[in-house]
Amino acid sequence: MIRSMRVYFSMLVRIIIISQLVNVSWVYAKGNKQVVNIAYLTQQQKPPTILSNLDPFIDNKGEPGAELAIKDNDTTGQFTRQSFVLKKFVVPVEGSVVDIYTKSIAGKFDFVVLNLPAAQILEVADLPVAKQAMLFDVATSDDGLRNAQCRNQVVHILPSRAMRADALAQYMMKKRWKKWFLVVGTTPEDKLYADAIKRAAKRFGMELVAEKIWEHTYDARRTAQSDVAVFTQVDDYDVLVVADEQGQFGEYLDYRTWNPRPVIGTQGLVATAWHRTHEQWGAVQIQNRFKEAAGRWMEEQDYAAYLAVRAIGEAATRTKSNTLKDIKGYLLSESFALQGYKGVPLSFRSWDGQLRQPVLLAAPRSLVAVAPLEGFLHPKTELDTLGYDQPETLCKRSTE
């Protein structure tokens, strides 16, 4: 009796072990996927002084874009036995981005999405521990980072200031608005934007009839009517081009100029990678999917983070690999073609790591045009009529 009990018991144990083995092998099969790890690094921002209460401050621009892309990558991954993991690092306002990179990212992640200002991107890129990684700049439009200060392992997703200015210039040329009045804010970024506008004016043979710096009070809600009218009494011009990246005064120019003239630039008609008025080429679908997931409209950085993570996913799927060498090689190759809801495939410029893409020209509630505009020709691709083309680049990038 006891013996039979023992046999029974040992059988039971065996059954348990076998069932666990089966269980383990099932987990293994499930976990047997090729994993692609992606880090997302950003720093919290202090909310800026607000110009009006119309638009709420968004403190997570970029993040939901990266998350949506991971979801899309994973949906594809279920058919290719690949899995994509996003690890987010949000550095507090007073924290150090470099410390977090060195401690938590270096050596652990080959692909790092950076939602940081230009200076910090450079700091991270110049860390010796960051040389063996591919860095995706999803925040800056800085032409310096794409020229003299370019780094081998960095690619830039958003259009540069030069690309934006060229896009606006193409539109102004089409409209024959050839005389420009440039109004510039006082921040260093405003100056960079103005530089890009001046470069475009030269490129497209436009005339800068006046240039002024806006130094008036920023809380112009009460005084704009008189200030702007006086400020805009300059030689006659066709269009006012404003350089105010933080939006401190640009919104006050329209309808208040001395002569009735359209406003374009950082306000009025803007050049942007993404806009809520954009609905063509399947864009409605991603606008809807994003809104459902994030509870707000997709912003430029969200779009950029989405594209960065999707680019990694696309390369991983095509190369069936998760290694830096294969994925980077594919991303920078001629075969790479990313679907970005803009009607043409997107790819990287080999000379500066800039994502080649159409630029949207949008008014607050309507999409006005998409650059490159018809008629602006280029021997290779019309997309390269925007920004620094290969012969103009100051970037010395090794093409290893």
Place this chain on the structure above:
Amino acid sequence: MIKSRYLKVLLVSMLSGTAYAESVFVTLEKDNALGIVEPVEGKLIKTVPIGVRPRGIALSPDNKVLYIATSDENTIKMFDAETFKELGKLPSGDDPETFALNPKGDRMYVSNEDDSMVTVIDIARKKAVKQIKVGVEPEGITVSPDNSWVISASETTNMVHWIDTKTNAIADNTLVDPRPRAVMFTADSQQLWVTSEMAGTLTIIDAKTKQITKNINFAVQGVTPEKIQPVGIVIDKDRKRGYVALGPANRVAVVNAQTFEVERYLLVGQRVWNLAFSPDQKRLYTTNGISNDLSIIDLDSQTVTKSIGVGTYPWGVAVKP
């Protein structure tokens, strides 16, 4: 003698009369209507209000029921194909755009783009019987003529999924070029043709191995490669030629279905999107979304013979004999 010639003329006119008795139905996305075209005279006979944002369109195998996806009403409507009286609604899921019927016409497969799903509908019961998880943004969908496979193409995953009609489950996947749009089988169910909008290519897949056997590039003189965005496909029943709508390139490519050479490009209207044969496969009808017209291509002479204004944003096309 005179009598026989008279008879011949009468016969010919009767024959051509029969041959041309077809009606061409065009969904007009922005007019919320269906345009009905008589192709001989080349006339828009009438426009019937049909529902908000109509896109995908198909006829039942007996040509009695017309199915139209009214995207902004989140349904697929059934109409009497003679009277255009609404017969019922099918539970398509949100924002239906494209769908496919099985050869018997008792099952419908719908792409749900926003949810990454394919919904299977039992038409007789007007019920969704299954939802199949597919890749991101499924769009193009078709059923093989032998009823073995449902193919769903997902635009962002860049894959065609092979769904077994017996199990309603994915049996295989084929990775294709970026942004696959339309999928179409040859009449013998041996080959699957897939257009990729972003890459500007047509891919031929062997239905047995699920492997790509050929990738075809299009190049039109004077048109930048970015404008070549292949969408709709039709292939003739003898597998002699296939026709591919090239979207904003404003052309239909004529592809030799034996050698896979592109024989010629026919200039039609702006942003040509979907295609349909006449029942005798002597003519091809194309919907041109931006120029708001329908082009008629005579397939014997391979020339565009007519273009007929139909309304705003013509999208889908179906032909009733």
